[in-house]
Amino acid sequence: MSAEAIATPLTDASDRLSRPLLRPSKVLMWSVLMVGGLLMVLPFIFMVSTSLKFNNEIYELSLLPKEPTWSNYQFLFEETRFFRWFVNSLIIATITTVSVLFFDSLVGYTLAKFKFRGRIFVFVAILSTLMIPTEMLIIPWFLLSRDLGWLDSYWGIMFPGMMTGFGTFLMKQFFESVPDDFLDAARIDGLNEFQIWWEVAMPLVKPALAALAIFIFLGNWTAFLWPLIVTTSEDLYTIPVGFAAFSGEFTTDWELIMTGATVATLPTLLIFIMFQKFIIRGVMLTGLKG
């Protein structure tokens, strides 16, 4: 074997050694991402940790409770109306979500697939509602609820969110991507327009429906301002409104708020894990966030 032949593998090996395993740009990127990730997850960890602390320990910023306790959970479920609020939130978020899915997709489908006079005007009008902040609508909503006797009722909490401009827009965009031939084929197959929407068009936009369902559910689950204003009796409180009651003028029961928040996070966390890819797809496709 010649000297050259032996030298070749050695050069290869030294090449490999001289190539840095950790390039500075990669180190920097991962560091930034880790710090960012930690910053995001820290409040969550702190929330869970605080829910396991005794009252006298809550202002200590340790991440691990000295004497972990379930007493806050026990108190929350036994001494407060938390379970009722949880059920209220569940009812309201579920009904609102179903309603939004039904009506927004119906309107979105109509705007996407039918040509009629005033179609663009209707669409722009719906779209323009996206530009009005909720805070501006609170007073008109309140006056309307008062006049129609909807104050302090489930319907009062739900009615502003039963249809959304955002959802209509999202569904319209998705339905536009459904080829007309599918609908024509169904027309020839003998379905009426409502059946075509329900049996042919809706299954084709399932990813959009899933994304919209998650947005709307989470939005209603965490809604605070309107439910606070429209409800007066404690039996109708939703979770965020109920929590506000833990915060008094002089003291705030942080450990209880954190305990409730931990429990309240579970459904959203569950939904997010289950439908993660749909949420990301929904955001990507519309360029909007819920």
Next chain:
Amino acid sequence: MASVSIRKVYKSYGKVQVIHGLDLEIAHNEFVVLIGPSGCGKSTMLRMIAGLEDITGGEIHIGERVVNNVEPKNRNIAMVFQNYALYPHMTVFKNISFGLRAAKLPKHEVEKKVAEAARILGLEDLLLRRPSELSGGQRQRVSMGRAIVRDPQVFLFDEPLSNLDATLRHQMRTEIKLLHQKVATTIVYVTHDQIEAMTLADRIVIMRDGHIQQVGKPGELYHNPKNTFVAGFIGSPKMNMLPGEARSHNGAPHLALGEDLLIPLPDRGAHLREGQRVIMGIRPEDVVMVNGQAPGANSWLHDARINVVEPLGSESLLILELGGQSFTGKCAGRIEPAAGTTAQFALNLENMHLFDHESEQAIN
């Protein structure tokens, strides 16, 4: 089975008229192909027969019935779409039976009809698959299956093969032709592919800008085109079309093409006025390289320079310069002439077409 009768049908979108008083009689059991370039109104016409587009004026009859205001589902038609329009969330069985189930047919009858359609189209093994698990050709067959089970009076095909590759397209063409033989039904078929039209149709309807240009059997359209549009549209490679003018030479009628080329006119052209401007049409197969064998009796011989050779195997297409004019000609595949050489060509003047320069209509 039923005839389709289109009488003075107009279609407008707002102020724009796209179909201008179209008349067409389709006999029962006939295979009619509507063909034309994009935007000629052929798909709109088909959609009007299907009832998917309103008719602005005129009448469409299917069988004895005027169907202008009849819903698509009640017209007793079935349609096959370009992109197959198979519901992706349903299996092949459900796709085929969708219309039957919508019509609330008893289950055993649905199963019987689907089984029969699957047998005709060779889909028996695919009934439980979803469209995404099928090839293009299989999807198109499912789409035809969905049409067959409806047992329609009229089949409508809207460019059903344009999404398939060349091999599959050829295969499916044969299948559609076989289908027409098995399930004897009136078929209206839209395409922009003239080979599809020629091979499938009993009669071809050539459309342009919402008008019918010519209706006839494939051979009729090929050999006797009524105008330059039909002449240019049917046939591949295209007919050679060259402007010229009638001129008397040595006492006989001739056609002068450019400065240098004088071609004797067949008897058909004898009545042309001196100096009358015409367009001469001659198909590439009538411009043939002589290469030793005796040319036909009515051939006119001339030397031409071969600029480009396009071998196709059985024959070669030759782009020629003949008397200062550009022609497409042919020679047998085995001859293999070299580009840049000169050879003698025989033009079969009996098959020459003459069109009026202004109206572009054929001169008989």
